[in-house]
Amino acid sequence: MGTLSLEGLSFRYPGRAEAVLDGVTLDIPAGGIFGLLGPNGAGKTTLIAVITGQVRGATGRICLGGEPFERVRRAQPRCLGLVPQEYAFYPMLSCRENLRFFGAVQGLAGDELRRRIAAVAAFARIEAVLARRAGQLSGGLKRRLNLAIGLLAEPQLLLLDEPTVGVDPQSRAFLLESIRSLAAEGRTIVYTSHYMEEVQAICDRVAIVDRGRVLVTGALSELLQDASGLLTLRLRSPLPQSLADAWRARHALLDDGEARYRLQLRAADEIAAILAAAHSAGCEPLAIAYGRRDLEQLFMQLTDRSLRD
Amino acid sequence: MMRCLLALWEKEWLVLSRDVHGLAVLFLMPAVFIVVMSLALSDAFKDDAARQTEFAVLAVDDAPLARRFAQGLSGDGFRESSAPASEAEARQGVRSGRPSLVLVLPRGLGRALAAPAGGPAPALTLLADPALPSLLLATFQQRALGAALEQRVSTLLEQAGAGLPELKRAALNVEVLGQSRAQRPSSVQQNVPAWLIFGMFFVVLPIASLFIVERRDGTLARLVAQQVPFPLLLLGKLAPFFVVNLVQAALMLLAGRILVPWFGGETLALPERWDLLAAVAASTSLAAIAWGLLVAVCARTLEQATVIGGVGNILAAAIGGIMVPRFVMPQAMQTLSDFSPMAWALDGFHAVLLREGTAATITGPCAKLLALAAALLALALLVHSRRRVLHSAQ
Secondary structure, rough: OOOEEEEEEEEOOOOOOOEEEEEEEEEEEOOOEEEEEOOOOHHHHHHHHHHHEOOOOOEEEEOOOOOEEHHHHHOOOOOOOOOOOOOOOOOOOHHHHHHHHHHHHHHHOHHHHHHHHHHHHHOOOOHHHHHHHHHOHHHEEEHHHHHHHHHHEEEEEEEOOOOOOOHHHHHHHHHHHHHHHHHHHEEEEEEEEEHHHHHHHHHHHHEEEOOOOOEEEEHHHHEEOOOOOEEEEEOOOOOHHHHHHHHHHHHEEEEEOOEEEEEEEEOHHHHHHHHHHHOOOOOOEEEEEEEEEOOHHHHHHOEEEOOOO | OOOHHHHHHHHHHHHHHHHHHHHHHHHHHHHHHHHHHHHHOOHHHHOOOOOEEEEEEEEEEOHHHHHHHHHHHOOOOEEEOOOOOOOHHHHHHHHOOOOOOOEEEEEHHHHHHOOOOOOOOOEEEEEEEEOOOOOHHHHHHHHHHHHHHHHHHHHHHHOOOOOOOHHHHHHHHOOOOOOOOEEEEEEHHHHHHHHHHHHEEEEEEEEHHHHHHHHHHHHHHHHOOOOOHHHHHHHEEEEEEEHHHHHHHHHHHHHHHOOOOOOOOOOOOOOOOOHHHHHHHHHHHHHHHHHHHHHHHHOOOHHHHHHHHHHHHHHHHHOOOOOOOHHOOHHHHHHHHHOHHHHHHHHHHHHHOOOOHHHHHHHHHHHHHHHHHHHHHHHHHHHHHHOOOOOOOO
């Protein structure tokens, strides 16, 4: 499977003045996990809806490996899998009945269907609850069933829309590990989430979108590089006033509260002196970041802090 | 494609069979209506022997004349009750509806009727219960005038030495067409098809609600992403609900056959032409399901579907002769009822159940229902094709 290319995708919901997608252009390379980030209402889910065909009338082009995506889908109907952010299954049916139904509508039957149900149930570790009504499952099991259904037809391109919302840390860890293993098999995964640490943990490349536009896209390691000389420091206790005043004058100290500080350094060799000074003042350093920012910082910097929705 | 359709049918069956409330609406509601309405309206459709309006004749000075008037007035739905002692007592009784009518013969009426030379006879007075339907009052009025005329003619003929031939029922044979069972259609015969149609059209609620829940929960998005064609999704709903409708029809006929008599009502008489009954039921079902699919596509919320589907059905039933028989409606309403699909369905069912109709007699109603089904399905597909957002994706 080649690169999924989105070229100048634009879409406006009927009756809305603003476009929800405004010339989105992205290249999603084959294999690996591509993170799609953005605040609420940024257009992530609409972008996925355009790719899957739930939304019609978008302008622009979608190609897979250079071929128009529609043509590829007609030739390979099972190439695309979707795991929506809702629990997209029938709560009154058992897990097995749900898997059988969604497999059958994709053309799976007989032994192949049975084999795929067994495989995805084992993958999502839901074998023990296959006979239970889907609506009676816990949040974590529902998410796993949701994922399992998306994998039935072994799609090469998998769109995951916030697949870990509302689950406990154990289920989240399991889901992330599972998604990572899917990418390791060579699948292309587009992953949207609000959880920055998740995206940072599993994605190879990301795009941050806001107000229907791509703000930045690239390899995660490159995007998180920071040559601005900013040192981020978290201490066990707040700085004494005298040291804070001194650093404010020398390093343009910013106090983020809760013993978290940002300092502007001229060179990396200043770090040792700063740590020593903090230690001497009785403020033991707990965490330090320099030359690399985390995804949340980048996200907030690009999308600004104003509330959405 | 066929495999996908079979999967859709199986899923719809499973979902429907586990929706207790939906099943209650589809099967219990029409059965209850059939029993209740058949029993409530049983008198309205019964023969005269069972449904009588009581009257009395009060003659101030001529008891034999009162006797002869009473004989002339009895029958055809009117039954004589004991005569009040006075006009005051008669007025008191009529005010409370017992009896509903009192004919007061004035003093000297006997002599006036027997007088050989014609002349003005003293006027008769008819005391009537205000709750009595005007049609019954008018009928009794005519009977009273007829009885007076009969007295006059028979007295004159007796004086001339001749007799009055026996007329009344013997001289007028009434034949209700299409009723080889030699009985008039009963309440259950009228009510079973009416409430069966009403119940069949209520498939609109489970069809629309299941569809909207699918849209809301993202299953529709998933199916669209899996490239399941939309017409196939509609077809996936059509067949299971068609079977539901036919099962409904069979069960409601059984209710008329077993349940209504069990509660003391009459037994539904079944037709000989089951094929015609099935054709009318199938046409009704297709129209009802297509209406449900259109509501499903158009409504965005469960509340909208309930209001559009539920209120639409009740309106169609009200103007279509389901709740109120069409023959009691004024002409303008009867014309309006010609536009209700439930009226078309009722015409079809009545043709089979009441009039022993033939294929030719049900062709009209069935053709209208099938044309409506095709139009509604086409409209549902058109609305869908013009919709840009198949699933709320914001």
